[in-house]
Amino acid sequence: MTAEQEFDFIRDSLDHCVKCTICETACPVAAVTPLFPGPKYVGPQAERFRGAGQSVDASLDYCSSCGICTLACPQGVHVAEINSRARAVMKQQHGMPLRDQLIARPPLQGKLGTPVAPVANFVLSNRLARLVAEKTLGIHRNAPVPKFAGRTFRSWARRQPAPASAGTRRVAYFHGCSTNYFEPGLGRKAVAVLAHNGCQVVLPRQGCCGLPLQSNGIFDAARGYVRRLVAGLAPYAKQGYTIVATSTSCGLMLKREAREILGVEDDDLRAVSSQTYDICEFLAGLAEAGELQTDFRPVPLTVTYHAPCQQQGHNIGKPALDLLALVPQLKVIELDRTCCGIAGTYGLKREKYDIAMQVGSGLFGDIRAARPDLAVCDSETCRWQITHGTGRTSVHPVEILHRAYGLG
């Protein structure tokens, strides 16, 4: 299938819409604000009126791109993908705020912030500075932003000997921007857990997958980012390496969104897509085959587990639950909420912050009521939002496994 045919395939799926409204009932944004009329209205219905590059409805901008509409649709309509593409056209016509250009480029933030991390972190946590940023840029003063780690994951990894592993599984670790600049500890733990399970882990050269650009409608730049990333990963995929991602939304970019939303279609992407696994999907696959190391020590904690919207977009259920169930004395409370509200960069924006917090309020309430020691969640921006909304520490599932394995 060529890129053009795939594009048509996405748009043409709107003919399968029977107006059953299931997507409307599942949409977390339409549930809390009348500013967004719902995925069916702005998606399969409005799309019929969008001629060549015409935008008909600015309310589309209030879609958070969580993708739950596509997930819920029983008829196979690619509602979220249709909406993402229409928004890119709309923002081209209506102009792109400088803010969206900035927040959509984690590598730029990382390169600027990392060398001056203490100063950058001070500024980001300074109320006055945040007020200025809200007035000038439109980034909400209270929105959860991460702290620069100061030392990147890659600079740590360069100084490490290759992790000792007796196994023969070959894994190329796709750590993403967030692990590199903000959460290098997660990367160290992921590598240790993989090595503990007999994986020879390599770190291919890699940059941003382009997801924040895509979700802000900046498609040309997003395509450039994802093509560069894929070019770096493809040689590994073609040699039979499994590409394992700890950033669930960035992994989904490689699996599906680059093709379905950005229209990128080539041999390299195909090779990378078919070899890409979310880390919990990969480890649960080992467990299913009876090949996961199960030398877990008791972890006597109570944790909640929230599967973020973009993790659900992998269509793999919740493999983290199957992994966490193996840890002795760990009490896991499965939460039943679809979205924390942040949706990548959506909840950072001045005009959308309150909506994002309302979307997340159900989840925050459930977590507070459960009084967990830790709130477990696969996605970085969701962890920051959960901590912002509940005051609880939020960790990736792999961090629990790392602790249960006693790896440090």
Next chain:
Amino acid sequence: MTGQPRTAAADVVVLGGGMAGLVAAVRLAEAGLRVVTVAKGHGSLRLSPATIDILGYGPGRVDSPAQALPGFAEAHPGHPYAVVSPAAVAMSVQWLKEHVDTYSYVGDPSANMLLPTAIGVPRPSAVAPETMAGGDVRTAGPMAIAGLGVFKDFHPALAAENLQAATAAYGRPVQARPVLLDLPSAGQPDFGAVGLARRFEDAAFRSQVAAELRAAVHGEETIGMPAVLGMDQARSAWTELQQATGRPVFEIPTAVPPSVPGMRLASALHARLRRAGGRFVLGAEAVGPQLSNGTLTGVRISSAARVAPRMCRWVVLATGGLASGGIEVEVSGAASERALGLPVHGPGPGDAGFLPGYWDDHPMETAGLRVDSRLRPVGPGGEPVYPNVYAAGAVIGGARPWREKSGDGISLSTGYLAADAILEEAG
């Protein structure tokens, strides 16, 4: 969590997240089996009125499904009810009542209630949420059918007029008159059913509605309202409205999707499934059997980037019928089964699947799987295609649920029995 550690593959893969699939999945998970339910999207359960219609017309109106079922089964040898005994139907109903804990289901297969619909004509339902049962026109007194001005999907005059006409034709006329409540719209021109149901979770809104109702309703009237009285807290919203008005209140399922009672029932079953440690995979599709020397060892599942097998010992196929995509009409005109490619009993290539008249008995309507006495899909010779695949719900052919008002009973009882058959084998 009550689920067992999953160091191995699933015991059962359930395909489909509607009534039949969820009932089977909950039963199996509660029995301690490792269950993975795979659904392409949210099932049509969320669009259904969530009454349990067992047999409403056969073809004349049925007063007692329990009494009518044996004769109906004899007259319809290819029908799912020819496989499912009335006793099994009754057991499955009892099971459902015990497994929906957000509110009660009332009634049983011995008698059909006649519950007002949004277009008035009463619907024969054996079992229904407690919030609906008060509308039963077999016993009801005069009614006020209350519409909400902000809700355009429910027309009280249409419902009231047709209800009077229909009950007069039944020989027991029920007085029904429309009233329209004027409610604050909170800056929105109108609300959908779900938006309104969410507002009913707010106590201040409920007391406004109650005040409007007190002013509009006469002392002896029962109040009928569209089924939007809250989502998960429907019981307390309904109870509170009755207390505040001093009158019995009943809900009428709305005719335009979505269906709030359907969402409540789906949500209650999902909560049970989670509690039992069952897993649910949304947005994935079964694309074929995983075979090893002719034995089915799993199901091939399409996810975001690849097709991969989910290994299991048993499969419950509950993907729905023609309306839900479990059965498909090929370009050739033939009916086919999508998930596992099982043989379909129905129109073949070149056959006329549809007749010219809208109300004709279209051959395609009854297209679906034929099953043996243990609900295993069979081939033309009557032998099970796979010994470890069980069918449940509308994917089984031979019924005309929208005419018979039998769909809920078929899905509930076959979902229940498919789980039974697997539990027997699992020992």
